[in-house]
Amino acid sequence: MRDSLDAADRQRFAGSYAHRKSALSHLAFGVSSTPRATQRPVAIVMERGDGAHVVDVDGNRFIDYALGYGPLILGHTPPSVIAAIQNELSRGLRTASVHRGEAELAELIAACVPSAEQTSFVSTGTEAIQLALRVARAATGRVKIVKFRANYHGWADGIHVGNAIGQDGASALGQDPQAAQSVTLLDWGDAEQVEAVLDSSFAAVIVEPVAINGGCFEPPAGFLERLRTATQRCGALLIFDEVITGFRLALGGAQERYGVTPDLSVLGKALGAGLPISAVSGSRAAMEVLSSGRLMHRGTFNGNPLSVAAAIACLEELRDGHNEIYARMDAFAGRLCRFLSDRATLRGVPVRARQAGAALQIFAAEAAIETLRDTAQVDKENTLLFTGALLREGVQTLPRGLCYLSAAHSLADIEATEAAIAAAVDAVAHAKAA
Ligand SMILES: Cc1ncc(COP(=O)(O)O)c(C=O)c1O
Numbered sequence: 001m002r003d004s005l006d007a008a009d010r011q012r013f014a015g016s017y018a019h020r021k022s023a024l025s026h027l028a029f030g031v032s033s034t035p036r037a038t039q040r041p042v043a044i045v046m047e048r049g050d051g052a053h054v055v056d057v058d059g060n061r062f063i064d065y066a067l068g069y070g071p072l073i074l075g076h077t078p079p080s081v082i083a084a085i086q087n088e089l090s091r092g093l094r095t096a097s098v099h100r101g102e103a104e105l106a107e108l109i110a111a112c113v114p115s116a117e118q119t120s121f122v123s124t125g126t127e128a129i130q131l132a133l134r135v136a137r138a139a140t141g142r143v144k145i146v147k148f149r150a151n152y153h154g155w156a157d158g159i160h161v162g163n164a165i166g167q168d169g170a171s172a173l174g175q176d177p178q179a180a181q182s183v184t185l186l187d188w189g190d191a192e193q194v195e196a197v198l199d200s201s202f203a204a205v206i207v208e209p210v211a212i213n214g215g216c217f218e219p220p221a222g223f224l225e226r227l228r229t230a231t232q233r234c235g236a237l238l239i240f241d242e243v244i245t246g247f248r249l250a251l252g253g254a255q256e257r258y259g260v261t262p263d264l265s266v267l268g269k270a271l272g273a274g275l276p277i278s279a280v281s282g283s284r285a286a287m288e289v290l291s292s293g294r295l296m297h298r299g300t301f302n303g304n305p306l307s308v309a310a311a312i313a314c315l316e317e318l319r320d321g322h323n324e325i326y327a328r329m330d331a332f333a334g335r336l337c338r339f340l341s342d343r344a345t346l347r348g349v350p351v352r353a354r355q356a357g358a359a360l361q362i363f364a365a366e367a368a369i370e371t372l373r374d375t376a377q378v379d380k381e382n383t384l385l386f387t388g389a390l391l392r393e394g395v396q397t398l399p400r401g402l403c404y405l406s407a408a409h410s411l412a413d414i415e416a417t418e419a420a421i422a423a424a425v426d427a428v429a430h431a432k433a434a
Pocket of ligand 1: 125153154268
């Protein structure tokens with residue numbers, strides 16, 4: 001794949017190129033989270049969002065499947081969420097105060113998520129993972145954790161290991177290599193490995209129940225059930241990291257979709273409809289160390305009223321519309337997945353797609369990507385180039401090819417996206433032939 005339209009890009013995305021240059025002078029790396037700078041042909045600078053669309057500083061409009069890296073499940077301008085935030089703002093910021101909303105939100109989560117009898121709030125998924133691991137260690141009096149390869153649980157030193165196939169160990173510059181010593185890495189989807197390793201020295205097994213970060217892989221039949229049985233057998237806690245899958249794959253997340261209830265669930269992203277809020281939820285027994293006040297749970301911005309107001313409005317809308325919303329998002333994701341696969345096959349372009357509910361992963365790869373292990377064959381550079389080709393056709397995905405559907409995407413958006421996919425695939429086929 002070739003990045004062939006550079007001169008035209010410079011004109012069309014002139015404002016974004018100029019911003020990138022000037023931002024670098026005082027903003028480290030020009031962005032506030034490293035992957036945002038990987039977008040091709042340039043990290044586009046957003047002017048505004050509107051439903052399922054975004055408009056950049058050059059006036060280019062895109063159908064958006066990046067959705068703020070997942071949170072914008074109701075799109076960029078959900079009226080009920082924006083009204084709730086405005087109402088909350090009219091009462092002052094009330095940061096770090098005790099307020100009625102946090103208990104109301106915890107009750108709403110309990111009504112939606114099977115495992116969520118008790119909930120504690122933090123701001124980010126990374127913090128929530130840290131809290132969940134601490135709860136598991138405090139509740140069991142044990143230290144060791146099972147984590148799966150190519151599952152991602154945030155960027156904290158103690159768990160940021162084995163984030164890609166073929167990359168065991170710490171992967172971030174500056175990471176304390178000792179911090180994750182109590183983590184045992186196993187292969188996601190292989191329940192036998194877990195059954196062989198797990199004993200009474202383990203505090204928890206943490207898992208992305210659907211391997212969205214690895215490339216949208218649904219759990220093999222029986223995998224989650226066997227994790228449930230194996231953890232119960234040796235007294236370890238089962239933690240579902242539902243930062244992505246929570247409120248996205250179903251109102252009750254992956255645990256509702258697959259009928260397996262963990263001890264602890266980590267929620268984030270879609271929970272806040274775009275505002276920063278994450279949570280650890282769990283059974284009364286698993287959460288006892290927190291609900292008794294024995295385990296330290298701190299954070300100035302935890303349960304901040306603005307995020308809580310947004311989350312309540314978001315969950316109410318998802319609860320009231322869930323029968324229709326999830327079926328439509330799944331159907332749209334399936335349709336785009338099939339269209340992309342068929343078009344790429346037709347034109348002989350090595351691009352592939354996988355779907356898991358309302359999420360879709362695009363890969364550039366010569367060989368079929370059937371399992372998480374196959375993702376070692378993915379051409380990351382060509383994936384970036386292909387999502388850059390889609391951007392030129394008016395479709396924004398995450399640069400690494402992950403796409404999310406929202407309740408705001410319409411049939412017209414899907415049809416326009418198919419036209420854009422066809423044009424992007426054709427552009428790659430032409431460049432290959434040239
Ligand atoms: C499954 C999963 N867990 C945890 C996190 C960390 O969440 P945050 O980026 O809010 O810290 C992410 C982020 O993408 C995630 O995908």
